[in-house]
Amino acid sequence: MLTLPFKASVVIISLIGSSSLVQAEAAPKQSSDFKANYNLAINDSKAKPETALCSATVHDLTKNKKYKYDRFGFTQADYDAAQLNRNNGNVTVRLNGEARQRNGSAAWDVVTVDCSVSKNKVRSVSVTVKK
Numbered sequence: 001m002l003t004l005p006f007k008a009s010v011v012i013i014s015l016i017g018s019s020s021l022v023q024a025e026a027a028p029k030q031s032s033d034f035k036a037n038y039n040l041a042i043n044d045s046k047a048k049p050e051t052a053l054c055s056a057t058v059h060d061l062t063k064n065k066k067y068k069y070d071r072f073g074f075t076q077a078d079y080d081a082a083q084l085n086r087n088n089g090n091v092t093v094r095l096n097g098e099a100r101q102r103n104g105s106a107a108w109d110v111v112t113v114d115c116s117v118s119k120n121k122v123r124s125v126s127v128t129v130k131k
Helices: 034-043 049-061 076-080
Strands: 013-016 020-023 069-073 083-087 090-101 108-118 121-129
Touching: 034 049, 049 069, 049 090, 049 108, 049 121, 069 108, 076 090
Parallel strands: none
Antiparallel strands: 013 020, 069 090, 083 090, 090 108, 108 121
16 A cells, blocks of 8 residues: 555545556546436445445546546446455545547447545546556
8 A cells, every 4th residue: 555645635646557657636526417326326236335436426527528538337247346445434446447538439448447435525536548
């Protein structure tokens, strides 16, 4: 585990895989769709609450028209395989899925989404394309 000498809310850097370095971004403001996306993950996919928070948050990233992706997709198997690491009241969620590029392409990228959850709120999120 990487220990940072400053507050995580200022800058969060996470290591993904063995050689990728990704800077996480602050979680976006919850959209009007957040609650429905959260409930869909909980009720239909039986996701754990922290995983559902992560999923709903990453869906909110697509509300920004400048964001690279316009849609994320997670299967039941993705939710079932989500990794949660609990440490001192904080939870790190790793969720694999797919994301469609906003450029009009029909192709989907295989991605890993990492979220930092504290006090039932996503504090940061990063999306990494799997190569």
